Amino acid sequence: SDTRKKLLELFSEAKGDFISGQKISELLGCSRTAVWKHIEELRKEGFELEAVRRLGYRIISTPDKVTANEIRLGLKTTILGQVIHYEEEVASTQKIAHQLAQEGAKEGTLVVAELQTAGRGRMDRTWFSPKGTGIWMSLILRPPIPPQKAPQLTLLAAVSIAQAIQEVTGLVPDIKWPNDILIHGKKCVGILTELQADPDRVHSVIIGMGINVNHNQFPEDLREVATSLAIEKGEKIKRARLIQEVLTKMETLYRQYLQHGFLPIKLLWEGYAISIGNEITARMLHGTIRGVARGITDEGVLMLEDANGVIHYIHSADISL
Template sequence: MDALANRIRESLLALLLEHGDSYVSGEEISQRVNCSRTAIWKHIEELRKEGYQIEARPRSGYRLVYRPDRVAPEEIKPELHTRRFGKEIRYWRQVASTQPLAHEWAREGAAEGSLVITEEQTQGRGRLGRIWHSPPYSGIWMSLVLRPAIPLTQAPQLTLMASVAVTRALRRVTGLDIRIKWPNDLLIDGKKICGILTELRGEQDQVQYVVLGMGINVNVTPDFWPEELKGKGTSLAIAGGRTYRRVELITAILKELEGIYEGFLTHGFEPIRILWEEYAAMLGTTIRAHTPHGEVTGEAIGLDPTGALILRQGDTKIPIFSSDIDV
């Protein structure tokens, strides 16, 4: 859809929503949205194909009866209260993965906070080359472009920052006990509901841009998981016993992320380190970390000032920089 069609659709939906249960006349829509009545009718037809139920009554006009749970910009923008995050959105019904699309956009010059989002991914990417299952209309599959002026060595802190922000937003909206497993998995009762994939491009030791990929199982049902992942993953809906409006979660996440990210750029990593420890899933327990140099077992006691996980083995403290963790 081109930019003009997008704008018309955004204003049309906003107008229908503003009128709630009452009708809004074709004349008023045409004036407020600034296009012909025939064009309005075509847009209404398109919206109906996407699952919106819009009642049309002669002499009264149109009324929105049912709104499907879509994550399109016209659904997100009216509820978004950020300064920059999510102000520019590229949306698709289905893509292979949002990550390469966000990289491409960043290389073209996407502003900080630009967001790529989709209803479904056919080749969702996880960490360490894994597949990320992303079924249609039931999760949040999105990639955010960031342009922090930080050295490459600090980049891992962005993943921890994002884990904290997403945890806080999801906890606030759902009330569920969401915990962080180092470095970037969010869990409920030990099962994964969200994964974060940070990819970046750097030049001369500085970060040029970051693509922060977030995958959240929102309304995914238990039968969805392939056999090998059964028991490892869950969704907010399974844990909460109800479904959630994805747009509410997305806008809450973008707002929280923006605030925490700005705090990070101004005050550094320390406040995030403290929050991260508050939400951590496995502090005080013995864990096994698979590092590039072999396995390390020890008691997880916290993060060091750089964001490395500290494992205690007797009197020795070992910082773990990047690994997979078995709790």
């Protein structure tokens, strides 16, 4: 409502200082009882407010939301996130992004949800996406590249997210080729890149990003392999702030990519990569290869050297260390 909006503006102007109930009621033109009711409403929505006799009310923290407004407020990008579709609950943000891309959505369009009931991983796996704790989002890009180069964008997204996590939390993540971001050996980010393309040209790349942010714990089957930023950092993180940082980093890298190609991204990616130089196992649809990861090609393809010294070029696989 209008009163509510004014009340939030007052608190925002007060920058954490107290405002007396009397003053609020005058400025909003409503009774002290009505003021109190509005405060109660805000509390129910997750605002933390302190009330002290004679001093009045002050705001301690705003709720951790990922609505379009929260993301837009203070966002400094010019392409990514200029259009934001926010939903409380979806099956999968990927599905919606595909639909929007088909309908001609602008490059940089972002789909975000609080909860996914059917979050998707690669190869028909599921992605655990509970309400209000993570970042579940899909970004539409329209790079002028052939489809075989699209995996480079997974690596670009991984670097952007790693940089953003580092900037916001101070934690230094590792990247496991191609699409996992780990902290202390556990997965806290998954990336799913999907295409709408002709054989020679990409129409859109849909980058799905799942980031475990404020989870306190995970279900039994994920406990050993998954973690969240809050668990690793020991404190909660504002999700909207992290989304803004991801978009900012990604826009910078995406511009570099369009101008100079994959090489600058590759160098940054190698700085975060853990598997390179180590013995790993690559599980593919049609078998398993064990060997030493020698690096990635300029296209983003993994080079794996087996015991006979033969180099295998791996386009898609699950890697275990």
